[in-house]
Amino acid sequence: MEIKTDIFLGDSKEILKSISDNSVDLIITSPPYADQRKNSYGGIKTDEYVNWFLPISEQLLRVLKPSGTFILNIKEKVVNGERSTYVMELIIEMRKQGWFWTEEFIWHKKNSYPGKWPNRFRDSWERLLQFNKNKKFNMYQEEVMVPMGDWAKNRLKKLSETDKKRDESKVGSGFGKNISNWLNRDKAYPTNVLHLATECNNKKHSAAFPESLPEWFIKLFTKEGDTVLDPFTGSGTTNIVAQRMNRNSIGIEIIEDYYNIVKEKINSTKYILFRQEGKYEKTEQKRHTAVR
Amino acid sequence: MEIKTDIFLGDSKEILKSISDNSVDLIITSPPYADQRKNSYGGIKTDEYVNWFLPISEQLLRVLKPSGTFILNIKEKVVNGERSTYVMELIIEMRKQGWFWTEEFIWHKKNSYPGKWPNRFRDSWERLLQFNKNKKFNMYQEEVMVPMGDWAKNRLKKLSETDKKRDESKVGSGFGKNISNWLNRDKAYPTNVLHLATECNNKKHSAAFPESLPEWFIKLFTKEGDTVLDPFTGSGTTNIVAQRMNRNSIGIEIIEDYYNIVKEKINSTKYILFRQEGKYEKTEQKRHTAVR
DNA sequence: GTTCCGCATGAATCGATAG
DNA sequence: ACTATCGATTCATGCGGAA
Numbered sequence: 001m002e003i004k005t006d007i008f009l010g011d012s013k014e015i016l017k018s019i020s021d022n023s024v025d026l027i028i029t030s031p032p033y034a035d036q037r038k039n040s041y042g043g044i045k046t047d048e049y050v051n052w053f054l055p056i057s058e059q060l061l062r063v064l065k066p067s068g069t070f071i072l073n074i075k076e077k078v079v080n081g082e083r084s085t086y087v088m089e090l091i092i093e094m095r096k097q098g099w100f101w102t103e104e105f106i107w108h109k110k111n112s113y114p115g116k117w118p119n120r121f122r123d124s125w126e127r128l129l130q131f132n133k134n135k136k137f138n139m140y141q142e143e144v145m146v147p148m149g150d151w152a153k154n155r156l157k158k159l160s161e162t163d164k165k166r167d168e169s170k171v172g173s174g175f176g177k178n179i180s181n182w183l184n185r186d187k188a189y190p191t192n193v194l195h196l197a198t199e200c201n202n203k204k205h206s207a208a209f210p211e212s213l214p215e216w217f218i219k220l221f222t223k224e225g226d227t228v229l230d231p232f233t234g235s236g237t238t239n240i241v242a243q244r245m246n247r248n249s250i251g252i253e254i255i256e257d258y259y260n261i262v263k264e265k266i267n268s269t270k271y272i273l274f275r276q277e278g279k280y281e282k283t284e285q286k287r288h289t290a291v292r
Numbered sequence: 293m294e295i296k297t298d299i300f301l302g303d304s305k306e307i308l309k310s311i312s313d314n315s316v317d318l319i320i321t322s323p324p325y326a327d328q329r330k331n332s333y334g335g336i337k338t339d340e341y342v343n344w345f346l347p348i349s350e351q352l353l354r355v356l357k358p359s360g361t362f363i364l365n366i367k368e369k370v371v372n373g374e375r376s377t378y379v380m381e382l383i384i385e386m387r388k389q390g391w392f393w394t395e396e397f398i399w400h401k402k403n404s405y406p407g408k409w410p411n412r413f414r415d416s417w418e419r420l421l422q423f424n425k426n427k428k429f430n431m432y433q434e435e436v437m438v439p440m441g442d443w444a445k446n447r448l449k450k451l452s453e454t455d456k457k458r459d460e461s462k463v464g465s466g467f468g469k470n471i472s473n474w475l476n477r478d479k480a481y482p483t484n485v486l487h488l489a490t491e492c493n494n495k496k497h498s499a500a501f502p503e504s505l506p507e508w509f510i511k512l513f514t515k516e517g518d519t520v521l522d523p524f525t526g527s528g529t530t531n532i533v534a535q536r537m538n539r540n541s542i543g544i545e546i547i548e549d550y551y552n553i554v555k556e557k558i559n560s561t562k563y564i565l566f567r568q569e570g571k572y573e574k575t576e577q578k579r580h581t582a583v584r
Numbered sequence: 585g586t587t588c589c590g591c592a593t594g595a596a597t598c599g600a601t602a603g
Numbered sequence: 604a605c606t607a608t609c610g611a612t613t614c615a616t617g618c619g620g621a622a
Contacts (some may be wrong), residue, residue, distance in 0.1 A: 030595085032595090033595060035595085075595075077595085077596090077597095078596080078597065078598095080427070081392065081394065081427040081597095081598090082392050082393055082394060082427075083393050083394070083395060083396060085380075085383065085384055085387065085393070088377075088380035088383060088384060089384070091377060091380060092377055092380060092381070095377065100373065100374050101374055101375050101377070102373065102374060102375065102411070102412070103375060103412050104375060106398055106400070106417050106485075108398070108400065108485050109615095110615065110616085111594080111614075111615035111616050111617095112483055112594090112596085112614085112615080113593095113594055113595080113596045113597090113613085113614085114593095114594085114596085114612075114613030114614040114615080115596055115597055115598085115611090115612055115613055115614090116481060116597090116598095116611090116612050116613055117596090117597055117598055117599095117612085118431065118433075118598080118599095119394070119427075119428075119429065119431055119597095119598085120394070120395055120484070120597075120598095121433070121481055121482055121483050121484050122481065122483045122484070122596075122597095122613080122614080123483070123484055123595095123596065123597090124483030124484055124485045125398050125483075125484065125485050126595085135372070135373040135374075135411075136411075137411065139410065139411055141410075141413070189408060189413055189414065190413055191404055191413050191414045191415070191416030191417075192412070192413050192414070192415055192416055192417065193398075193400050193416045193417050197615070197616060197617090198594065198595085198615090198616085199594090199616085199617085208595095209595090440614080440615095480613080480614065480615095481613080481614090
């Protein structure tokens with residue numbers, strides 16, 4: 001099997017035009033959030049955000065397969081003591097474009113940014129908006145089943161054994177990091193609230209989401225050999241995870257420095273022999289118990 | 293001190309007109325959600341929901357004190373495989389009325405309703421929208437502080453004691469837990485994600501939220517002697533909790549059966565002995581941690 | 585090799601200060 | 604008056620170094 005990973009340098013709005021209709025199984029991205037500051041990464045102003053994004057979502061609608069899914073990670077900023085409404089306006093406008101707004105997952109960021117203010121608490125969650133092209137779409141729910149039981153106890157177990165599991169933590173994380181418990185035969189379907197910590201290590205790109213986030217959705221909405229697209233690929237997390245999980249992927253990045261970083265980290269083609277596929281199976285313990 | 297609890301029978305839109313301007317410190321309510329079925333409780337149709345609610349929120353804006361807060365518990369239903377957009381439209385329209393949309397808390401329902409669907413997971417969260425009349429409002433953050441979640445330091449110390457404390461720890465965000473064991477210096481401010489279970493005892497009113505929900509917001513946004521309003525009081529949870537916490541409260545319910553149930557459960561006046569106002573302010577925090 | 589502890593830092597926000 | 608910049612605040616997490 002041959003897995004292709006294509007990273008493009010340029011503006012998504014333009015680059016997307018070169019991608020075929022109905023060719024992508026999953027789009028997952030975390031676009032630059034609206035920001036009033038001018039010099040920040042991709043700083044689109046709040047009141048321009050919807051108009052900036054709509055031409056891109058129009059292209060995304062075109063390239064997505066009818067059975068595909070679009071996951072949009074976004075959160076509105078506080079402006080003048082108030083939450084902005086551009087995300088809500090965006091949802092409403094995207095529906096007019098033809099998107100179905102199927103679901104809103106919540107990403108609960110367990111380690112949110114600290115701070116103390118007189119009128120609000122720390123912001124500890126982000127939206128993961130699920131859009132679809134049709135009401136019927138591919139969803140492999142069994143791939144992301146979680147062990148039954150009290151979530152609180154589970155989390156505590158994980159935390160007390162964090163040190164032991166340090167090495168496995170990056171590979172395994174479906175919901176969090178506890179892989180050893182996956183041998184339990186009693187499993188349940190997850191809910192639409194995801195508990196993941198942000199990765200606060202030395203990424204050069206400030207806005208990377210944790211690998212477990214794209215990993216979870218790639219498991220849920222694609223199978224091996226499918227194609228994943230991230231039109232704001234940043235440090236390339238989506239593409240790296242996709243390649244590791246034997247999915248073809250496309251990444252687009254407008255900033256040359258990030259583009260170069262990603263190009264260095266990823267080979268454009270990954271050849272999988274039978275042996276290597278077996279190796280992947282061993283690393284991803286969850287797949288063993290999942291129903292194909 | 294005398295605490296008054298007034299329950300009214302009738303339509304909120306009308307009853308609210310009898311309440312004075314700028315007289316309420318906190319409005320917290322869980323209105324009937326939109327529903328396509330006609331015979332369900334308060335079944336307002338999806339596409340009529342915003343127009344149905346706006347006259348009520350207009351009255352709420354009038355009766356709320358400038359320093360007050362409005363907490364709206366709501367979640368959009370799935371209609372034809374899609375999330376409805378009426379909540380977002382409502383937020384946008386309420387801002388036009390003059391409300392500030394300060395924040396959106398997430399209520400993570402740890403024990404969400406069971407079920408399995410081919411195209412979605414269990415819905416395990418609801419919105420708690422915070423609206424304000426001014427950008428400055430009363431907020432008593434210390435009242436809802438939670439124990440520090442730094443288990444790393446305590447991991448392998450005092451295992452037995454730690455285990456006991458863990459159940460009350462950060463995962464619960466202070467809901468339904470015994471706060472008396474907390475030490476002041478071990479506390480942290482909470483985030484905008486609230487973790488609490490729905491109460492699954494068979495209330496006659498189907499849409500009751502758990503007592504810990506209004507309790508948390510009453511602690512956060514009011515002090516003793518303040519006034520709390522629930523324009524859709526249902527089984528009276530908000531008023532019962534408010535009275536127990538020595539807050540005046542107003543409840544409005546349109547369905548006579550519920551109204552009667554609440555009237556039976558609550559005395560309209562509660563007299564509190566031996567309260568010294570002067571001492572109260574300084575010892576407020578200790579009192580709360582001691583009593584609860 | 586494991587366990588323990590210190591520390592940097594992360595899609596933040598407000599309010600004060602400077603231009 | 605209005606905008607741009609900066610410091611203070613604050614805590615879960617994972618990494619690195621030490622025991």
